[in-house]
Amino acid sequence: MKLSQLEVGETGIVKEFTDLEMSVKLMEMGCLPGEQITVSRIAPLGDPIAIHVSGYQLSLRKREASTIILH
Amino acid sequence: MKTDIKVALVGNPNTGKSTLFNALTGLNQKIGNFPGVTVDKKTGILELNDGRYAEVIDLPGTYSLYPKSRDESIVFSVLADKSNPLRPDLVVIILDASNLKRNLLLYTQVADLKIPVIVALNMMDLAKKSGITIDVNAFAQKLGVPVVPISARKMEGIDKLKEAISHANKIALQADTIDVEALAPQLIAQISDEMQVDNPYFALQLAHQHETLKFLSPAESDRIEELEHEHSFHSSKAQASETIARYSFINDLLYDTVHQKATAHEETLSNKIDKVLTHKTFGFIIFFAILLFIFQSIFAWSAYPMQLIADLFVWAEASLHKLLPPGPLTNLVADGILGGLSGVMVFIPQIAILFGFISILEDTGYMSRVTFMMDRIMRKVGLNGKSVVPLIGGFACAVPSIMATRNIENWKDRMITIMVTPLVTCSARLPVYTLLIALVVPNRNVWWIFNLQGLALTGMYIFSLISAVTVAFVMKQIIKARERGYFIMELPVYRMPRWKNVGHSMYERAKTFVLQAGKVIIAISVVLWVLKSYAPGDRFEHIDKKYEQPQYSGMNAEDKQLAISSEKLEDSYAGVLGHVIEPVIKPLGFDWKIGIALITSFVAREVFVGSMATIYSGNEEKIESVQQKMHDAKNPETGQPVFTVAVAFSLMMFYAFAMQCASTVAVVYRETKDWRWPATQFAYMTAMAYLASFITYHLLR
Known part of the structure; x- marks a missing residue:
């Protein structure tokens, strides 16, 4: 399951990434395998989304979220 | 020191x-x-x-x-x-x-x-x-x-x-964190050896970043590239394993030194605020209300301090003329340099106010929510959620707005925003538009409530926004970004703004503008001042002598003065240049007198009105008299009126697109730090202006 498929309020645990280059950036920002991610909101126009991860809030586009595979 | x-x-x-x-x-x-x-x-x-x-x-x-x-x-x-x-x-x-x-x-x-x-x-x-x-x-x-x-x-x-x-040490005493060498043992060893590097992590960083590091010679960079191939080094993979190793070190460290009380996961205040501020409807309403407020303050409220600064300089110029002996040097200092300085200082209120707001928006964390909400629309045209503030600010003035683009992290988005912001109808175009619209558009209502003149003006505003967005879309395809565009961004917790920082940022921005863009603005204004204040040979003396002759003694003093200034401007170097560019601007419907106004208004668009007043011997203080004189102006060859509907709209189109603003050129240079950007911008805007005017003139003729 991809992060982009979660609804607001749903939670998942990061398993792996499909885009190596993007994964480096995501991990630097605290999105690591094993971390719990909660979708906190979706932008009014449907994209991007805001997620809650390791104690803070990140925003990313759906296309970027789709590179994160959850358990 | x-x-x-x-x-x-x-x-x-x-x-x-x-x-x-x-x-x-x-x-x-x-x-x-x-x-x-x-x-x-x-x-x-x-x-x-x-x-x-x-x-x-x-x-x-x-x-x-x-x-x-x-x-x-x-x-x-x-x-x-x-x-x-x-x-x-x-x-x-x-x-x-x-x-x-x-x-x-x-x-x-x-x-x-x-x-x-x-x-x-x-x-x-x-x-x-x-x-x-x-x-x-x-x-x-x-x-x-x-x-x-x-x-x-x-x-x-x-x-x-x-x-x-x-008390800090001169040598680094920190404990090792991860085993760096294990990430790429042979490569690190060989780079360390060949490049005389004693730090393994520095050697590894060279491997990752050698393409962009300026302190490496091309030969060194090529050698590192070779070594990478030799040891089949994959930069992203190595970065990923390094990051994972670092986090495992960090987890161990935190496990021993930091304790997190397991608190019931209650909704934070920040989250509650977000629910309102990024709400589907209220989010946008609040955002547009804030934009409107910012716009109002840089458009309307800044007018008072700006007028005060302008008046102060008028007073200073007059005082200097009284104090110093009359002569070319006094004129240069009092009118040329002081005039230019006034043109710089007058921007301070707008810059300070806009940066006051932006720093509050940044400091509270709201700016990243704006990006979050606007990203989807803005990225379609090659802009960024944060481009909204400069673009709306552009309706007041492009100068502070272009300075405001520095909040946009993505380089390409930022450049595009800088390139299109001057297209938005700024407040300096307003006097030009009102003068020209009043001249050719009848002042009557259609469908009861819509005033035709008002409609024309509104049309110009909407048109400018459309052209800015269109140009941004085109530039999105043209400008090549070296970096990959990410949107992964932190949404910081809402906080109260730190007023000291806000004040600091207002002061710093105003100071940087005056010191760095100010020089260029003053230089350009002095050049333009010289162009309109001096003439080749003794032309000015001839004009003065002409009006001393008895047949002019019946004229009242004010009319005579206006007539003299008019003739002097026409004979000045600016007038000569007006004649020079006439063949170029003729296809747009402009004569050499309008050419003079185009040249002199490069310092700032609103100067067009003053130049028109001088050329047609009108008094700038009484705008109706200028309009009347422009209305009566006839082409000496054809005897037809100069300012037809076609000419007036062609002129408006020219001002809508042309980069007729020395301050914007200076500030774009200051923000991009490369002359090619303002030069490109000047070229494309002038080309578009020419084309738009040409089409308008020939359609309406």
Whole structure:
């Protein structure tokens, strides 16, 4: 399951990434395998989304979220 | 001044780095340039407790030493390049205590470069509030570096930090973090050997970043590339395994030194605020209300201080004329230079007000929500959520708005925003449009309530927004970005703005504008002033003599003066230039007199009205008289009126597109630090202006 498929309020645990280059950036920002991610909101126009991860809030586009595979 | 040690501030974005920088250096700051990037180099002087002085440099906020943008690439090149004059003797790394895990990633990277480090642990109060207890002593011991808990906002712990800086070691004592060599053993060994590098992490960084590092020669960079192939080194893969290794080190460290109380996961205040501010309907309503408020204040409220500044300069010019003996030098100082200076100073209220607002929006965390909400629409046309503020600000004035684009992290988005912002109808175009519309559009209502003149003006405003968006879309396809566009962005917790920072940013921006863009603006205004105040040969004397003749003695003094200024402007160098460009602008419906107005209004668009007044011997104070004279103006060859509907709209189109603003050119140069950007912008806007005017003129003729 991809992060982009979660609804607001749903939670998942990061398993792996499909885009190596993007994964480096995501991990630097605290999105690591094993971390719990909660979708906190979706932008009014449907994209991007805001997620809650390791104690803070990140925003990313759906296309970027789709590179994160959850358990 | 000569300083004893150099200190660099390094940290993640939103950790209070700038607040700490201000706390350490006060108003003792200098803004300069890093070569090749758009971010400002902020340095300041800090007096240490033992009487020595430290030079503090505020490096751009970054999450990692691997840069995702050009601005971030500065951090590594300053820290690592031994020949860089900015290379610090000591790094103060600021960590957000409430978010240590992610913050420590950058720490471990910097620590492995083996530069002496001090940790400033900021936001301890926030950490405490969210149930985090940090054993500072154990933490410091594990890292092997001094750790100073501070609160930059409340100015707590700053003295302790100063003390730690003055006692800092000259050699790096920090404990190792990860086994760097294990990441690429042979490659690191060979680079270290061939390039005489003694630090394995520096060698590894060279492998990753050699393509963009300016301190490597092309030969060295090629050699590293060769070595990478030889050892089949994959940069992204190596970065990924390094990051994972670093986080595992960090987890161990935090396990022993930090305890998080398991609190019931209650909804935070920030989340509640977000529910309203990024709401489907209220979110946009609130955002547009804020935009409207900002627009109103830079459009309308700044008019009072601006008028005050302008009046002050008029008074100063008059006083100088009284004080100094009459002559060309007095004219140059009083009219040319002081006039130019007035043109610079008059921007200060708008810049200060806009930056006051922007700094509040940034400081509270609202700006990143704006980006979050607007991203989807804006990215379609190649802009960024944050481009909205400069674009709307452009309706008041492009100068502060272009300065405001520096909040846009993505280089390409920022350049496009800078390129299109001057297309938006700024307040300087308003007098031009009102004059021309009043001249040719009948003042009557259609469909009862819509005034035709009002409709024409509204049309110009909407048209400008459409053209800005269209050009942005075209530029999105043309401009090549070297960096990949990410949108992964932190949404910081809402906080109260720090008023001191707000005031600071207003002051700094105004000062930078006056000092850096001011020179160009004054230079251009002086040139234009000379063009319209001097004539080849003794033409001006002839005019003066002509009006001394008896047949003019019946004229009243005011009319005579207006007639003299009119003839002088027509005979001046600007007039000569007007004749020179006439063949070029004739296809647009303009004669050489309009040419004079085009040339003189390059200093600022509203000058067009004043030039028209002078040319047609009208009094600028009585705009109706100018309109009447322009209305009556006839083409001497054809006997037809000069200002037909076609000519007036062609002129408006010209002003809608042309870069008729010396200050914008200067500020674009200052923000892009490369003459090619303002030159390209000037060229494309002039070309579009010409084309639009040409089409308009021939359609309406």
